[in-house]
Amino acid sequence: MIAFQQEAIFLDRARLLARLGFGGMMIPHGYSKMMDALGPGEIAFADPIGLGPEFSLFLTIFAELLCALFVVIGFKTRWASVPPIITMMVAAFVIHGNDPWNKKEFAMLFLVGFFLTFLMDSGKYSVDQLIKNLKKK
Numbered sequence: 001m002i003a004f005q006q007e008a009i010f011l012d013r014a015r016l017l018a019r020l021g022f023g024g025m026m027i028p029h030g031y032s033k034m035m036d037a038l039g040p041g042e043i044a045f046a047d048p049i050g051l052g053p054e055f056s057l058f059l060t061i062f063a064e065l066l067c068a069l070f071v072v073i074g075f076k077t078r079w080a081s082v083p084p085i086i087t088m089m090v091a092a093f094v095i096h097g098n099d100p101w102n103k104k105e106f107a108m109l110f111l112v113g114f115f116l117t118f119l120m121d122s123g124k125y126s127v128d129q130l131i132k133n134l135k136k137k
Helices: 002-038 053-073 077-095 101-120 127-136
Strands: none
Touching: 002 053, 002 101, 053 077, 077 101
16 A cells, blocks of 8 residues: 555656656747747748648747646646647647758657656646645535
């Protein structure tokens, strides 16, 4: 019984570390894109799936900033992991599809990380768990 409890604690800490690590490292990318979008001048952003550069940029900022923040705090972690997964798939396989590995490696690392947060969910140290605890009372 004690070994099971220790494994559960270890897993919850691993979930927290994955969320903080991958979500926390993604936020600055989304933030810098948002600042560029709010700055003066025209928006120069890729349109990899034909939605227009402005809308593609909006979706990328949504995934890299807002969804990454939700992953960090553990709010709707599985749902919040999906947009970054899609964004990193597009970055790795569409934007950098014909590029050498070193150009797509960064997107692939984030893709794997957010896929792990999707699989593991938020865990004990999260807003999701706090909400569950409040609903029980």
